[in-house]
Amino acid sequence: MHSNARKNIIYSIILLIVVFLVYLYRQQDSRPKESITPQQQRMVVTGSTMGTTYRVVYLDEQRRDFKKGIDSLLRVFNQSLSTYIPDSELSRFNMEDSIRFNLPYFYPVLKVSKEVYEQTEGAFDPTVGPLVNTWGFGPDSASRKDSTAIRELLKVVDFDLVEFDSLGAKKRNPEVYLDFSAIAKGYGVDVLAAYLQEKGISDMLVEIGGELVARGENENGELWRVGVSQPDEKGKAEELYSIIALDNQALATSGNYRNFYVVDGQKFSHTINPITGYPVQHGLLSATVLAKDCMLADAYATAMMVIGTQASIELQKKVADLEILLIYNDEEGQVKSFVSPGLEPFITMVKEDKENSEDN
Structure with a gap:
């Protein structure tokens, strides 16, 4: 009996302790928690990738640092699509006749490219790519090209020579060379944005080398706002031409005003027309494209730099959910701009030379 009484006392004490701890927990949990302001939720992650830099800004009540995850994801992404990594999937495809996909990025970029x-x-x-490499932009390779050589290269500059499905890709001509530099940065932005959304982040601004995606709002409860640089051959990137508010959109800009060379008084742009084989000759200085995702925006911005101002305006009318800002030289050499109607409510022109769309 004495032993049982002692056990009962011990059990009673333990029960009281448990009840007391539960009480303390409930009291603590019922106290008002210290709120975290949107400014305190603002997180910034930066780094290097694809020969340029990235910057990711997002709001997170938990203040999680996603840099390790972002860097890891970008390494895998580049292992698929980089032409600078000798054993990347893209490099192996360029050296061989076919490839089976092991990573999830090659097929989507082929599909959107098509x-x-x-x-x-x-x-x-x-x-x-072969045409871009042949024209070259270094001092040793800057020269006029033989028309016969250009015609020969045009035989393998044809995306229809690449066959693919979700499992792999193959060439119809072994000399075909793929280069996704005009779309990969935009695609990388989309991949990072999707990664953050999977982590529960709804407010973010993701940027790689000037291509970006905005989701939700910034820490002030406003749409994310980004600047478009003044097209200037002297590279004065700090001078803004316009500011655009992004309503859950992606934005990419392509331009001809910095990457060029001059031979015998003739200016050669880095944008090569894949149809003619020659550098483009027109007045379009830069094309800024807004789309539902950055891969599309990046690709269409590149295409518009090939086709020029008026054709770009007509293209925008045909493609759903596409808005554009075009900055160009008119026939008198004056810098002008075109803003598609859907973009007008979201753009502030820093340079007061915007042309109404009816004037183009």
Whole structure:
């Protein structure tokens, strides 16, 4: 009996302790928690990738740092699509006749590239790489090109020579060379945005080398706002031409005003027309495209730099959910701009030279 009484006392004490701890927990949990302001939720992650830099800004009540995850994801992404990594999937495809996909990025970029290739009637073409390399932009390779050599290269600059499905891709001509530099940064932005959304982040601004995606709002409860640089051959990137508010959109800009060389008084742009084989000659200085995702925006911005101002205006009318800002030289050499109607409520022009769309 004495032993049982002692056990009962011990059990009673333990029960009282448990009840007391539960009480304390409930009291603590019922106290008002210290709120975290949107400004305190603002997180910024930066780094390097694809020969440029990235910057990711997002709001997170838990203040989680996603840099390790972002860097890891970008390494895998580049292992699929980089032409600078010798054993990447893209590099192996360029050296061989076919490939089976092991990573999830090659097929989507081929699929969207095909869509834009067809929509632009070949103005966007990831097989244009051999022409870009042949024209060159270093002092040793800056020269006029023989028309016969250009005609020969055009035989393998044709995206229709690449066959693919969700499992793999193959070439119809072994000399075909793919280069996704005109779409990969935009695609990388989309991949990072999707990663953050999977982590429960709804407010973010993701940027790689000037291509970006905005989702939700910034820490002030406003749409994310980004600047478009003044097109200037002297590279004065700090001078803004306009500011655009992004309503859950992606934005990409392509331009001809910085990457060029001059031979015998003739200016050669880095944008090569995959149809003619020659650098473009027109007055379009830069094309800024807003789309539902950055891969599309990046590709269409490149295509517009190939086809020029008026054709870009007509293209925008054909493609759903596409808005544009075009900055160009008119016939008198004056800098002008075109803003598509759907973009007008979201843009502030820093340079007061905007042309009404009816004037173009």
